[in-house]
Amino acid sequence: MASETERLTGAEILIRCLAAEGVEFVFGYPGGSVLHIYDALFKQDKIQHILVRHEQGATHAADGYARSTGKPGVVLVTSGPGATNAVTGIATAYMDSIPMVVITGQVPTFLIGNDAFQEVDSVGITRPCVKHNFLIDDVKKLASTIKKAFFIATSGRQGPVVIDIPKDITAHFADFVYPETMEMRSYKPIVVGHPGQIRKAAELILSAKRPMIYTGGGVISANASEQLIEFTRLLGYPITQTLMGLGSYPATDSQFVGMLGMHGTYEANMGMHESDVLIAIGARFDDRVTGDLPKFCPDAKIIHIDVDPSSISKTVRVDIPIVGSVEQVLQDLINAIRDTGQKPNADALSTWWMQINAWRAKNCLRYDRNSELIKPQFVIEKLYEVTQGDAFITSDVGQHQMFAAQFYKFDKPRRWINSGGLGTMGFGLPAAMGVQLAYPNAPVVCITGEASIQMCIQELSTCKQFDLPIKVVNLNNRYMGMVRQWQEMFYDKRYSHSYMDALPDFVKLAESYGHVGLSITKPADVEGALREALAIKDRLVFMDFIIDQTENVYPMVTAGKGQHEMLERELA
Amino acid sequence: MRHTISLLLENEAGALSRVAALFSARGYNIESLTVAPTQDPTMSRMTIVTRGSDGVIEQITKQLNKLIDVIKLVDLTEGTNIERELLLLKVKAATNNQREEIKRLVDIFGGRIIDVGEANYTIELTGKCGKIDAFIKAIEEPLIIEVVRSGVSGISRGNKSLHI
């Protein structure tokens, strides 16, 4: 029987394509240029549209959905201000290599270039912060372009892709055919690592006396946790992770030495610095990780596994680069190590672990547990206990983010959702919406600060509309804490505009949005409040923790210092 | 060091601006850039002349390769190659003396006078960058009215080629 192709409008084709991609949610906000698309959305029931309150919220929500599930997040916004509002969220996803497809409406084709109402060059504006973008000029190309967009967003080093669709095209008709597969002559991500390089890496790894495994977000993107755990346990080597990498190896495991970098643990940074073989996996030697480059890992031979060739030797020259999918390369590397029949140098390793344990004994994350004021670290520790380490945690940007990374021990990947690369305040709450939609019955906690939360606070309304029982932990220090910390340390305590004056009453604010608000002012009440909040399964609870204003994040590698030159907390 | 990088890219709207934007966003330098379609109208050939340390050139080629529209790339500097640039030059040619002198130079450099005006000549010359530089230098500066250089196009010698 000859299959009959259907004639559909561009808007209908778009929706059908999304459905064919298995898209569950579209995070969006309507406007003139996308009205045909919204009409098509109205007439179907496969895809749920989540109406946000600001397009930035849509992008972060889609991003949170993507980070927690591994599936691409989808956004739909109108032309002009809709698109520009989405840019922060697109850039956030780009910096952290998060798969996302963003549909922006555009003025009709015949008006493009005329400075039409709500016209903006969306392809131009987003070009530097997308993996790729498209402007559709013919409805016949729509379906194949959408296929390409999903293919590009979710393969290789993942990232956001923008599709700009002029309004007239969403009304034009075309035969609907959705391609099953996509081949592009100009885009062929490398999956399998070079066998010779893998063999060389295996030899170097086995010859190590002071090895360190350093992993980043790439392990999570590649869903390579299982391989990473097998690899790390097979060798018995210490492992440290970046802010983006947390969770892909269990933080409660004894081989885990904590996060590295600017606010990494003493043992992780010293271990990096003293290592003789560094195995970098899905990490990109970011400046927040390396500290002063000339002082970075002076004795180490470096192996670098990454899916993106341009990440290799970008900031730090490496000795054995392996380009390929992290999951595949790790599996091949495990096999190559096994094939040698050799074991790591047990004597050297035990000496190395003694050294690492001596560094560990410094207890670099210590803080004053007897404080009369609530310490942010204490809140996170209690949150960890109360959620038994099994919640999805999103965060904003600042001290609270670092405390969350240091004190919540993530044992599973895709549980720690934060803006690492761009450091976008306002990310936490909308990201939590995407996570909660993906996992309606799981505890989802947004750890935030009173400055960050106000950057996307309007999304409390979205949470109400869609009954998202997110738990907000607001570590309220009445300061842009991270800014204040830098001003205290490097600007002689001139707290220039880092004070959050005129704060709202967050409890009343939450209540006015229809949520539950709790104010917590004493350390003794912290655990009770968390238990109470987490017991409320069907409501959003906003916990406003009034914390010590003076607390700082330590250890700290300050600008121009090597990773081994950390400032530490002084305790009375 | 100076490098000549040649690429095949999809003849898509915006492909050129992606390349140009990459150079400006990452602070790489472009000495010249030429681009035009190939025998296959869906594909363009681009030649970029750039300068940088080995590390920078390595990043440039990697970043270019990473662009979705780039199909294939070769650093022509790595083998023997042929580079040519086209010069169109308009010069004053009012007096007999000036005309004679210019004709002489054009002959020496193997160029052609392609347009003769009342008081000016338009000259066409192709060659390596250095030859074009030398020719422009040889003409007395006050005589020069307009200099139009195409930028470098490059191709590798012998059996080597950039194709898909």
Ligand SMILES: Cc1ncc(C[n+]2csc(CCOP(=O)(O)OP(=O)(O)O)c2C)c(N)n1
């Ligand atoms: C959109 C945006 N603007 C500015 C900054 C710079 N910045 C980084 S941390 C920070 C302060 C955050 O304060 P708060 O949310 O209260 O968190 P705290 O550091 O107090 O825990 C600022 C302003 C940023 N990261 N993002």
